[in-house]
Amino acid sequence: MVLDDVVQTSQAVAATRSRTAKVDLLAQLLARTSREEVVATTSFLSGSLPRGRVGVGYRSLRELPEPATEPTITVAEVDRWLAELAALEGSGSTAKRRDALRSLLARATADEQRYLTALLVGELRQGALDGVMLPAVAKAAGVDLDLVRRAAMLSGSTPTVAQAALLGGAEALEAIELEVLRPVQPMLAVSSPTVAEALTELVGAQGDPKDASDLPDRVEVAVECKIDGIRVQVHRDGDEVVVVTRSLDDITSRLPEIVDLARALPVDRVVLDGEAVALRPGGRPQPFQVTGARTGSRGDAAVLRERTPLTVYLFDVLHLDGRTLLDEPLAVRRAELQRIAPDAVIPSITTASAQEAQEFFDGVVADGHEGVVVKALDRPYAAGRRGAGWIKVKPRHTFDLVVLAVEHGSGRRRGTLSNIHLGARDPRTGELVMVGKTFKGMTDEMLAWQTKRFTELETARDDWTVQVRPEQVVEIAIDGVQTSSRYPGGIALRFARVLRYRDDKTAAEADTLDDLRRLHGDPADEGTGAGAAEEANPAAP
Known part of the structure; x- marks a missing residue:
């Protein structure tokens, strides 16, 4: 199977809001997947890599080669390539990984390049989570959904269950039991x-x-x-x-x-x-x-x-x-x-x-x-x-913050301005500093409104982000605040989601860094390790 089949299915899944349609699209692709490619295909459709991270980050993907005009890469080739990347280590491995990355991406079409880069950095969001993937596996294999779900929880791996269902049917699924030392998906x-x-x-x-x-x-x-x-x-x-x-x-x-x-x-x-x-x-x-x-x-x-x-x-x-x-x-x-x-x-x-x-x-x-x-x-x-x-x-904490920039949407949100960058004023300098970003909680109506609003406030843009005049206040709910070296304020929001836009407040009336720091607690008491972990939800569309 060529990778383009997976890419087109992924795009179709992301473009529809119908759960039934998502399941049908995924089942149709899984039903015609070869035995050798079931695990990789299921992993890719779930937005994950079969063997976990392979040492490729944003920096390696800043400059992509000229894309191919026709799709030729197979799923099996990508799977083998990922295995080779994961095995690279020691002296010279960074250069070898970079060369291997460019070699594969040079064979990929523009759509395949976008898909692979999002997959490699963990930002492939297409709606093919277990809630639709497991029903799709059941439909493609012609087995009972409850049997698939139980096998998934006991094996801890959706790709493993897809392989068992598609190759061995109900009998193979029934053979999957809880095994001590084999992780189980948590409740x-x-x-x-x-x-x-x-x-x-x-x-x-x-x-x-x-x-x-x-x-x-x-x-x-x-x-x-x-x-x-x-x-x-x-x-x-x-x-x-x-x-x-x-x-x-x-x-x-x-x-x-x-x-x-x-x-x-x-x-x-x-x-x-x-x-x-x-x-x-x-x-x-x-x-x-x-x-x-x-x-x-x-x-x-x-x-x-x-x-x-x-x-x-x-x-x-x-x-x-x-x-x-x-x-x-x-x-x-x-x-x-x-x-x-x-x-x-x-x-x-x-x-x-x-x-x-x-x-x-x-x-x-x-x-x-x-x-x-x-x-x-x-x-x-x-x-x-x-x-x-x-x-x-959990108690809900809300803050009024200022939108500093907004990112172009992707998938179902393509054509909108989606992921907002959030700022709070530093009372010592008077400057607005970024403390997080989110696209959580946005309704379709809100997306349409903010796309128009932030286009009006635009000051500059590039392929990813639109910079805006810092005038729009938004009410954000968060679970907490933590230390972060990512943002100049030294803190980051945890699990931020949009509640509403505040047209009744000006940016000067928004909450400050000190307001957020009070929720964070006394930095002097944090002990070792502070700053080593980043914000818990580095949201991306």
């Missing part, structure tokens, strides 16, 4: 704006969701502290321990304290779910990137541990001594976790009182934590999905 939580509304959604309470009355029929739920750290999945088989992140990256060698904890448990084989975080003296959490810098570092583990020790909080157990617990209710899994690791269980309460749940939320937020996760005690572990049995609640 995720949906969001709710308030604790009361989360409780209402879980137990079907009637009346005003803001009411703090007791829950109907004394239905109890678990309310767990939501730690702002790194999600970890811990596997132990005898003396062997594997620790992976939410994205299933292996970080075992960087977290010796978690390895020690796992080996000390009174079990032989276990799979645990939890969160690792760096704490200040007294127990308050360090800013997120302190933890991120520790888990992302590759130095001497003992030195890293001494410099920035991590605490792990466990909140679930998926397998215990030969017994898979995924389908057991949370109440059973919590009891087993409490039995084997009582000193590492995450702070929580079990309650049937909305008032008690709210008081617990207020307490953990006051202690510097991110919020809570409200969990139904009768639900199984919905691995790889945002299960309705887990609902996260």
Whole structure:
């Protein structure tokens, strides 16, 4: 199969808002993919590389060769080329990687060049996530969707499941089971704006969701502290321990304290779910990137541990001594976790009182934590999905910032001005400095309005960005602020999304760097590692 088939399908998927149409387009391509190209094709369509990053960044892609006029590159060729890039290391590898990159891109058409560059830097956004990819795999293979979903959660790999389904059908999918030491896609939580509304959604309470009355029929739920750290999945088989992140990256060698904890448990084989975080003296959490810098570092583990020790909080157990617990209710899994690791269980309460749940939320937020996760005690572990049995609640922080520039949209947003650059005024200099960017939260109507508005404010442009007069104020919701070396203000927004444009405010009335820094906390208390991690959502269209 030529790469252009994948590119054209990707563009068609990005251009439609219909989920059914996306599934049909993907299924049609997968159904005619060769046996040898299933894994690569599925990876490419999902916006990922089969073997992870290959050492190619933005700098290598600034100057592209003249594109080819006809598509000739096959998916198999690109897959082999990526494998060769990933294997390059040592002296001279940078030059070899650059030469190999130019050699392939010289054979690519303009559309293929754009696709490959976005794929290489992780900015291919086309709507082909698991929510549509797994149904497409099921349709292409003619198998039950629930079977595909379960196989995906247990294998931790959509391309692997696509290969099994397309080559072996239902029998091959049924053979995929949870294996200790093989990462499982984690269960995720949906969001709710308030604790009361989360409780209402879980137990079907009637009346005003803001009411703090007791829950109907004394239905109890678990309310767990939501730690702002790194999600970890811990596997132990005898003396062997594997620790992976939410994205299933292996970080075992960087977290010796978690390895020690796992080996000390009174079990032989276990799979645990939890969160690792760096704490200040007294127990308050360090800013997120302190933890991120520790888990992302590759130095001497003992030195890293001494410099920035991590605490792990466990909140679930998926397998215990030969017994898979995924389908057991949370109440059973919590009891087993409490039995084997009582000193590492995450702070929580079990309650049937909305008032008690709210008081617990207020307490953990006051202690510097991110919020809570409200969990139904009768639900199984919905691995790889945002299960309705887990609902996260976090306080929302809003700021009025100034738009400094805006980027040209791509995919479905092609032809619009989409990703906005956000600035806050430095009260010491009076200058507006960039603190982040986002395209999250924009409706079609907002995109149309801002394209017109920012065209009117344009002062300069290039192929990627339109510079604008710093006049338009926008209200932004964020989860928090962290240290960043990327922006001149030294801070960056976490998970920024647009709420509305403020025509009632001038740029002089917008929030300042000091306002954001107050949310960030005292920089002197951050400890080591600050500045090593960048903003959590470097958004790009």
